[in-house]
Every structure is written in C-alpha cells, then in structure tokens.
Amino acid sequence: MNRSLARRDFIKTSALAAAGLVLPALTACRSPGSRPARRPAPGSRVNVGLVGYGTIAHSTTPNFLSDPRVQIVAVADPVNELPNYGYRGELQGGRQVGKRAVDAHYAEQTKGANAGCKVYEDFRDMFAREDLDAVVVSTPDHWHCAVALLAAQRGLHVYGQKPLTLTVGEGRRMADAVKAHGIVWQTGSQQRSSVYFRTACEFIRNGRIGRVTGIKVGLPGGHTNWSKLADRTQPETPPAGVNFDLWLGPAPERPYVPALFQLNWRHNYAFSGGMITDWGAHHLDIVQWALGMDGSGPSRIEIRSVTQPEATALYNTSTAFDFDVIYGSGVRVNVSNAHPNGILFEGEDGRSLFVSRDTITTTPAELRRERIKDGEIRLPESKVHEHNFIDGILNRTETITPIETGHRSITIPHLANIAIRLGRSALDWDPAVERFVNDPAADAMLQRPMRRGYAV
DSSP states (O other): OOHHHHHHHHHHHHHHHHTTOOOOTTTBOOOOOOOOOOOOOTTOOEEEEEEOOSHHHHHHHHHHHTOTTEEEEEEEOSBSOEEEESSSTTEEESHHHHHHHHHHHHHHHHTTOOOOOEEESSHHHHHTOTTOOEEEEOSOHHHHHHHHHHHHHTTOEEEEOSSOOSSHHHHHHHHHHHHHHTOOEEESOGGGGOHHHHHHHHHHHTTTTSSOOEEEEEOOOSOOOOOTTTTOOSOOOOOTTBOHHHHHTTSOOOOOOGGGSGGGGGGSTTTOOHHHHHTHHHHHHHHHHHHTOTTOOOSEEEEEEEEOOOTTSSSOSOSEEEEEEEOTTSOEEEEETTSOSEEEEEOGGGOEEEEETTEEEEESGGGGGOOOOTTSOOOOOOSSHHHHHHHHHHHTOOOSSOHHHHHHHHHHHHHHHHHHHHTOSEEEEETTTTEESSOHHHHGGGOOOOOTTSBO
C-alpha cells in the first residue's frame, strides 16, 4: 500500500465521520441513519441499550440497573448464549443472558409490570429504535470505533469501555465525532471514580511529594488464560447461535478458533493490544490525571526490554515488557510487568506515594494523613462511574472521563506497542499533531483498515 495515499484516505475518512456523512455503501458499515443528540425529557428515564454482553457487561450492568433514572430496554450481541465467558469460566454471555439479568431486575422492581428487554443480534438494528437515548459499548476492542461512530451519528450518548480503541487514529476519529454530534461520552476507566486514585492525584497536583522526579507503573504480564477453551487452538465450526462474521466485524477475516474467542482475544493484535493496552488504559490514565496532561501526552517512548511472540502466533502480544514514557517536562514514567500492580510516584527528599485499587501508602507514612485544604486543587468527584455518565446526559455536563481524555490516555500504550512491533528502541512523538517525528513507518501504524462491509 502507498503510505502517503493511506494517510490521505485516513484524513479524508476522519473528516467525513466528523461531519456525520456516510461512506459509500459498497465499503461502509450499514448505518441506521442520523439524528440530533438525544435529550431525554425532564423526569423521564434514560433508555439504554447494551452493545455486547460478556465479561465486562456482567460487572457494569448492575450499576446501571441500580440507577432509578435508567431503563435498560435492549441488548445486542452476535452471540445468543454461550458458557465459558470471563475471568471465571462459569460465566455465561450473550444477548439472552443479558436479557434475563435485566428482566429479572425489573420484574422484581415492578412486580411483573415490566414490558421486557428486547434482544438483537446486530446492534445496528437496535440503534434504529426511536426511543433509544444511550448505549453501553462492551464489545472487544476492535469493534469500539465503528460502534462509537455510528452511535454518535445516531445522537446516542455512549459509555465506551476501555481500552478505548484499537489504534490512535480510531481515537482521533471518535473524539472528533463525539464533539461534532454533541453527545455525552464516558470512557470506562473507572479508576477515576475511585477515592484512592482521586486522592492520590490531588496529593500529586498539590505538591505533597514535591516535584515529581519519576513514576513507576506496574502492569500484569503474560498471557492470562481467562477461558476454559484455551486448549482448542485449531479452527472449528462456530457454535450454533454465534454469528462469527458479525463478531469479527471490522477485523480481518479468519476462521473461528475457540482459544481466541471470548476473553482470550485480548492477546491477539487483530482484536486488542495485550496487557499493555488492557491495564495501561487504567494506570497510564491516572498518570495523565496526576500530571495534568489530559489534553496532551508524552513526547518520547523508549523500549528497555520486551519478550515478544512471533507475529503469527495465536497469542502474539507482549508477555514481558519494560519501557519508559517521557514527557516534555522531563518526567520519566517507567512501565514494567516487574513492578507491583499500581503506580509509584517518586518525589523530592525521599517522599513518595504508591496507589493501587485497594491502597494508598506514602513515605513518610504521616504524609497520608494530610488533607487537601481550602484553596488547593480539587479534582472532580465521582462515586459510581456509570451514574456519572447518566449525570452527564441529564445535566448536560462533562463526565469524569470524557472522550478526549480517554483517547489521550490510551494513545500512550498504543505508542509503546508500535515501537515494540517495529523493533524500535525509541520513538519521538508530537502530541500536538498526533504524529511521530519524521517517521513515516511509525505513522503508518497509527491506523489500520476496517474490513469491507464493516468500514465506517
């Protein structure tokens, strides 16, 4: 492919998407049509549709169901119903599983008066509903961009799971579309709704450890086996009730392999970016928040070491990694699977702060007992990430993790993966224009084509 032509095509496609225009039917994903951003009437419920009902939907759906301002009206998934989903293999997934969970909740709440949640194989049919206000996107990463662009065009507000995108270019297209269509967006980086992480970032912003001299970020490594199907590595016929072509969607065509289905797709670059994007989307998002860099990013990536499978392997994402993320201010962030899971901020005079999902510790210990005073920097507070999204829709306010923030945070793991896959020791990045510095080969990896029939 001529790379300069590919870049021009990408820019042209981005402009079309931002303007709400549909690409020619020969190559484009079927669209349910365009309409203005939804504005639920005062006092009415926000009608929500679920796009994908697998592992993460099991975790987030209860928080939507618990919000009396929400009515989940539909579930879309190319899988009807299957076992062996999730971190614990006994989970079931698919649209019928989602419907049962939703209907059971509302039946209890309304004493049987609920009309029931409708199911769809194809989310585009669900998007055609006139009563739909918002969607929760819980698909594999390779579908995030196409679903988001069609939702924005339809005026639907979006709670989009992390990792936000498959590529940097997808993130820019999504951010531009969200702004152009005026929809509310919440990135599913729920650590911003944790008191631990918010407190840690306020401590850093207010100089509790002095000048930040270094940061260490610990992410998991390896290829965690989340499925009971990992030993089935050869192509098979998809099970009944699985529309595998629709599940693949924008990804390259390939046969159904059980070991790569359900959650283990996380370890293949066709669908995701491995642990670097999976957990990097969380912890590097907090680094950005602490440093006040939500609208920008670093200027350089340096790879120290990496263990990388063959590109043709079923699981081809990095299993071990050690790299530095360097900001224009000089702050260096070391990211490694050898560090404890969490974020260590190092400061002056031996002061430091470590934060993870279940703790904050400081050196010296008494530093932890300090409080943020009146007049100091306070960050936005959210207690339930999903409820913060509904607040944004009803109050027309910005969520705690808006689209530009999510895009800039996931860009960092993408930059590291590009350097790793190109075999580079370092890459220089210009966050203002979102391009590498004098590196066409790296720029060419900022986007990838969507499969014919699913391109948006």
